[in-house]
Amino acid sequence: GAVVSQHPSRVICKSGTSVKIECRSLDFQATTMFWYRQFPKQSLMLMATSNEGSKATYEQGVEKDKFLINHASLTLSTLTVTSAHPEDSSFYICSALDRNRETQYFGPGTRLLVL
């Protein structure tokens, strides 16, 4: 089946640093990728929709200058958490849309801990 990878799987960083998370679709082309955030014991929250070759669409309340999204190719989208703070600690999940199969495939997630 289709696979989406995320890197890194876990990251610990100091407050004020920037962290880049990569999301790759390994065996299909994804014109659309989604970025989610999930706090412990809470529901998923869609942060933004990333379309290849164009600017990402951010959900209300998500700061586009803080969460930079780049979808430079049909298989790669990156999320950069700039000047991370402890409240940004969360589980970040990406998914990629395979339009041919009308299916969304999730990456394994990235656990971010900001100290």
Add this chain to the structure above:
Amino acid sequence: QQPVQSPQAVILREGEDAVINCSSSKALYSVHWYRQKHGEAPVFLMILLKGGEQKGHDKISASFNEKKQQSSLYLTASQLSYSGTYFCGTEELEDSGGGADGLTFGKGTHLIIQP
């Protein structure tokens, strides 16, 4: 607006059936269903777009009512592997009636299957 999921939790024995409901006060563009196991990224199950639609296979299927405000996920003859938290995600119809607003997730339904 966040969709309302019910029940919050359900405990079943293997082989029993379960129904999980997801409802909105507004007409929806789509309903997405996901299953998430503890500590893992969610897995996309299916998307429903049309009023009156029923989708899936024998064991896991879902319906979307004619008014497009309510969806149910049906788990038949449950297996141990079905345990997890089930989320519905909904897209509301834009006020203009054309496309969809962003995806919002319900709080989840915890499903525990016992041998």
